[in-house]
Amino acid sequence: MRFMNIVNQLRSEKGCPWDRKQSPLSLKRYILEETHELLAAIDADDHQHVKEELGDLLYLIILLAQIHSEKQFFNMSEVIEAISDKMVRRHPHVFQDEQFDSEAQLREKWLAIKAREKSDRAKAKKN
Structure with missing residues (x-):
């Protein structure tokens, strides 16, 4: 680039x-x-x-x-790869077959994914 x-x-x-x-x-x-x-x-x-x-x-x-x-x-390539992975992971309704009946359900799933990521980071930091 x-x-x-x-x-x-x-x-x-x-x-x-x-x-x-x-x-x-x-x-x-x-x-x-x-x-x-x-x-x-x-x-x-x-x-x-x-x-x-x-x-x-x-x-x-x-x-x-x-x-x-x-x-x-x-x-920078690693930054771009990491954000690409994050966007795909946090949008299962777009990049996977998950479907939601409401925006509230979508947000709930997004928050759960984000919480899991935070927990995974904390575990990785301890190791």
């Missing part, structure tokens, strides 16, 4: 000093700022501004993933 290559180059030895010095902690404030700007654009129903702010937020997400990749914690 072109943009991931751009972020990688920004973080390289010959890259941008600002991008190179960023860390997960230093990015927190920018992620929050860009999220607020995105929300304001949504509230203003300004589609072009929404597009711009989505790009800014995407940049920060990919930069954060790149930093974690450099430390060999995980990479």
Whole structure:
């Protein structure tokens, strides 16, 4: 993906000093700022501004993933794979044969799946 290559180059030895010095902690404030700007654009129903702010937020997400990749914690492909698995798991009515009679039943199932995921994470953390 072109943009991931751009972020990688920004973080390289010959890259941008600002991008190179960023860390997960230093990015927190920018992620929050860009999220607020995105929300304001949504509230203003300004589609072009929404597009711009989505790009800014995407940049920060990919930069954060790149930093974690450099430390060999995980990479962007793993992030995408994990969220893909989560969406499929949490939408059995779309990706499996489960059917629900109401939105309330659907939500109940979604909450149960989410609780099971949380429990599984806690068990994995203990091991």
